[in-house]
Amino acid sequence: MPARLTKIGGEESLLTINNLKKRYGSKEVLQGVELQIEKGEILGFVGSNGAGKTTTLNSITGILEPDEGMVTINGISKLNRLIYKKQFFYIPDTINVFKNISGYDWIHFVLKLYDNKQTGKLNEFVRNFDMDEAIHNPMGSYSYGMMHKMSLIAAFTINPPIIIMDEPLNGLDPTAVLMFKLLLKAYVEEGGTVFFSTHLLDIAEKICSTVAILKDGKIVLHEDINNVIGECTLESFFMEKQANEA
Ligand SMILES: Nc1ncnc2c1ncn2[C@@H]1O[C@H](COP(=O)(O)OP(=O)(O)OP(=O)(O)O)[C@@H](O)[C@H]1O
Numbered sequence: 001m002p003a004r005l006t007k008i009g010g011e012e013s014l015l016t017i018n019n020l021k022k023r024y025g026s027k028e029v030l031q032g033v034e035l036q037i038e039k040g041e042i043l044g045f046v047g048s049n050g051a052g053k054t055t056t057l058n059s060i061t062g063i064l065e066p067d068e069g070m071v072t073i074n075g076i077s078k079l080n081r082l083i084y085k086k087q088f089f090y091i092p093d094t095i096n097v098f099k100n101i102s103g104y105d106w107i108h109f110v111l112k113l114y115d116n117k118q119t120g121k122l123n124e125f126v127r128n129f130d131m132d133e134a135i136h137n138p139m140g141s142y143s144y145g146m147m148h149k150m151s152l153i154a155a156f157t158i159n160p161p162i163i164i165m166d167e168p169l170n171g172l173d174p175t176a177v178l179m180f181k182l183l184l185k186a187y188v189e190e191g192g193t194v195f196f197s198t199h200l201l202d203i204a205e206k207i208c209s210t211v212a213i214l215k216d217g218k219i220v221l222h223e224d225i226n227n228v229i230g231e232c233t234l235e236s237f238f239m240e241k242q243a244n245e246a
Pocket residue numbers: 024029047048049050051052053054055056
């Protein structure tokens with residue numbers, strides 16, 4: 001049973017995952033994932049290669065259909081597909097876009113999907129991520145890191161209840177990593193919630209408020225980061241946990 005945060009009051013969690021199961025052939029990759037994420041949480045989702053992190057994120061966001069289980073965001077399940085999809089913005093590890101359209105057209109297309117008529121801080125975020133010139137070029141000409149920057153710009157502009165990301169720091173240069181951290185902080189201070197997978201434990205321990213460890217398709221820990229890294233680093237804690245759970 002994973003450790004849980006103490007929840008104040010009786011309000012519903014922002015994101016609730018109950019008994020999520022997914023099988024590929026004879027391999028049960030997700031074996032009943034249980035997780036509740038509270039509003040304002042920055043949850044770092046960690047686990048070894050093949051633990052099932054991407055499968056979990058893809059199952060929450062509708063890219064994959066789980067075999068069993070229930071996910072709700074803001075109390076809304078996937079049965080209300082259109083409303084459900086507007087509760088989050090997902091940045092997957094592999095970003096597929098129409099290669100011939102410009103970043104500018106893509107982002108306005110995405111904003112429309114979210115009924116986001118106000119471009120809000122779009123221009124500011126474009127500048128923050130140094131994409132002012134490249135945004136007018138076809139996305140097929142973008143590097144992996146530039147694609148990632150465009151997804152982050154979209155996520156922060158849309159400002160959904162929760163941003164879900166699979167390895168968000170992949171491909172980002174040091175300036176973009178710094179900007180990512182600053183914008184993430186501002187987004188959460190304004191009421192946002194973040195759920196992201198990462199292998200970068202040294203960065204995770206600096207930006208996460210909580211950490212969840214997935215092992216063999218199950219959550220084996222979900223805890224406040226300060227309770228985890230008292231006298232050790234997240235990295236050494238993770239190593240010890242992996243050894244103890246083996
Ligand atoms: N389409 C698929 N068909 C068969 N097996 C799959 C498929 N996708 C994933 N798997 C298997 O499911 C398991 C979990 O994969 P997943 O990508 O979710 O892990 P992960 O924790 O995200 O790993 P990593 O940290 O390496 O990205 C792995 O054993 C993987 O081989």
